[in-house]
Structure formats: structure tokens, C-alpha cells
Amino acid sequence: MDSFIKRVGTIYVPVENPAISSIWYQKTLGAVENYRDEDKAILDFANQSFFLVKSKIGEKAIFKDYKGAEHFLMTFEVDGIDELKQFHSFLTQKEVTVGNIEDRGHPGNNFVYYDLDGNKFDVWSELSPTFSK
Structure with a gap:
């Protein structure tokens, strides 16, 4: 369907x-x-x-899973690990709260960041097929 x-x-x-x-x-x-x-x-x-x-x-766009871990609602995609590292560095220089770049056991790497209001977002180094064309 x-x-x-x-x-x-x-x-x-x-x-x-x-x-x-x-x-x-x-x-x-x-x-x-x-x-x-x-x-x-x-x-x-x-x-x-x-x-x-x-x-x-x-109020924040965050929830906790059944183990009590805090989760983001969405993941932004960048084009590759180099761009992920550049974006991480860019946000760090802008004094945005960011997490470490990490390998979560799937293709690519991720990190999280928080906006001005404490909303948590994720960034992934892999583009969806629709955008990688």
C-alpha cells in the first residue's frame, strides 16, 4: 500500500x-x-x-524513555562526517550546549545540541537517500 x-x-x-x-x-x-x-x-x-x-x-520538546533517559524528538542530517564535525565546531564556537560526537552502533555518527529554550535536537552525519542525490 x-x-x-x-x-x-x-x-x-x-x-x-x-x-x-x-x-x-x-x-x-x-x-x-x-x-x-x-x-x-x-x-x-x-x-x-x-x-x-x-x-x-x-516546556520542552524532550521526553524520557522507559529507562529514564532523556530523548530528542528529531534528528537533523548533514552530509558526511566532515560536515558533522564542522557543524559541531561551529555550534561550540557559538557557545551552544552540545554533546560529544558519538558512534551509536549504526552507520554514521551523531551529537546532540540544545536550543536557547533547552529543546534537545540530534544531528546525524548521514543524509537520507532522497537528499543524497
Whole structure:
């Protein structure tokens, strides 16, 4: 059976202040802001639309698994291990909280980083086949 769903169009990220978070995403990740009001900022980056939604203080896009380990909701992809290392270094220089580059036992390497509001994201050194063409 063919899937009706073709791609993820929009991702919603909880933030304390959409204006301040939008500036962080623009300066740090190269996002482009398309719209902003007091409740949200709409950004384009990584071939996605991101809504930075004003949320209660302490809300984060993180969950814990059954063992209590903290998990991210999404993984960004870069094109190869060299680009992964460059991006890791870039974020470190911007004083973003980043984890170590690690081998998780599958192809490629990963690291995690946190945005201004403490949302945790993953980065992987392998591009999906659709983007590696």
C-alpha cells in the first residue's frame, strides 16, 4: 500500500519568547523568519517549516524513555562526517550546549545540541537517500 503521507511539513517547538528564540534560530542555524506575532514565529530551515510557539516556562520538546533517559524528538542530517564535525565546531564556537560526537552502533555518527529554550535536537552525519542525490 502506498502511503498517503509524503513528508513532514511543519514542526512545532515550545519556546518562552518567540521573538528572542527566532533571532537565535536565525543567527545560529541560518533559519529564515517568515512571520512572527506575540504567540509564535514561523521559520523555514532544513527543508521544513518550524513554528516556535510561545509556551509555559519550562516546556520542552524532550521526553524520557522507559529507562529514564532523556530523548530528542528529531534528528537533523548533514552530509558526511566532515560536515558533522564542522557543524559541531561551529555550534561550540557559538557557545551552544552540545554533546560529544558519538558512534551509536549504526552507520554514521551523531551529537546532540540544545536550543536557547533547552529543546534537545540530534544531528546525524548521514543524509537520507532522497537528499543524497
